[in-house]
Amino acid sequence: MHPTPTPLRSRRIDFSSLPSAQRRRQYIDFVGSSWQAEFTNDADHPIVSTMWDLGLMVVAESDFPARRILRTSAQVRRDQIDHLQLQVPLARVQLEANRTCEAISAGSAFLLDLGRPFEAHTAAGPMLQVFVPRDALEELLPRPGSMHALRPQGASSMILVEMLKALVTRLPSVTTEEAAHIAQAALHMIAASVAPTSDLLAAARPIIDSSLHRQACRYIDLHLRDPDLDAARIGRALGLSRSALYRLFEPYGGVAAHILERRLERSYTAIATRSPRLAIADIAQAHGFKSATTFSRAFRARFGHPPSDASTSGIAALPMRPMDFDGDSLTSWLRPLRG
Secondary structure (H helix, E strand, O other): OOOOOOEOEEEEEEOOOOOHHHHHHHHHHHHOOOOEEEEOOOOOOOOEEEEEEOOOOEEEEEEEOOEEEEEOHHHHHHHOOOEEEEEEEOOOEEEEEOOEEEEEOOOOOEEEEOOOOEEEEEOOEEEEEEEEEHHHHHOOOOOOOOOOOOOOOHHHHHHHHHHHHHHHHHHHHOEHHHHHHHHHHHHHHHHHHHHHHOOOOOOHHHHHHHHHHHHHHHHHHHOOOOOOOOHHHHHHHHOOOHHHHHHHHHHHOOHHHHHHHHHHHHHHHHHHOOOOOOOHHHHHHHOOOOOHHHHHHHHHHHHOOOHHHHHHHOHHHOOOOOOOHHHOOHHHHHOOOOO
16 A cells, blocks of 8 residues: 655745735734845735745745845844845846846846845735755865855756746645745756856855854854853864854854844743742843853843843844744745755
């Protein structure tokens, strides 16, 4: 007896029946920890998106009003999502990345590096999106280079776009058993469209820096409770000089600023969910703060209120936390992807 095929995990959001202001607020909350969204016009345009989890990648088919999308350095630092996003807008896009601004016509694919800041202005209309782990795509490239704002070219790019258009019509009937093969085929197609246009040698340094930055962030998160965590210790652990480590964190405010922000965010969560018997000073000490006074001052500067207010406001008050959506925020879909 054959086992029953398992359908793909999918998620559909449709805010079209809501009043315009609430519709936009729901969408902004849904993507809020990944990027900021501002709608520019087309108040009555639908806000609809369907996502499918293929294991190796997440594919989405969406229809949005005209909007401005902004992923800031702070958001890159906060959510630690380090995937590549392939977009196929079926309406015109104005992309600002790598200090340049260019118009991308409907039906043309382009890649965004979610480990870097960017800004995009899109016209109202449908869009296809594919989120893939960086490592999974880089493994297929002979000499991986920077792919931020890269526009695949040539016949392979046109074939890729047509394949994705056909794929989203089939995904509702695809099983998890079939998804692995489909995802691998799509990944190879993306690699084939990217490799011919990568300036591999010139772009090697950003890729190396991005990888080292991710390793440093992981090390910091694992040792946040150690009050002696500092740049020297991180550098020794990763084999980096002090100047090299500072260069990696310079766009994000520096090493010490990153450590402080991560400690404050962890402390906020601990305070908001604490047992009444657990003192705030003990939480501060447990998260690497040597002084309750220093902690209180930094906490107020970061969140705009004293630590004691976090207990009454609750965890939902943590800045930039999206609405729950039964655990299906965009970030919750992207975080588990691995190469």
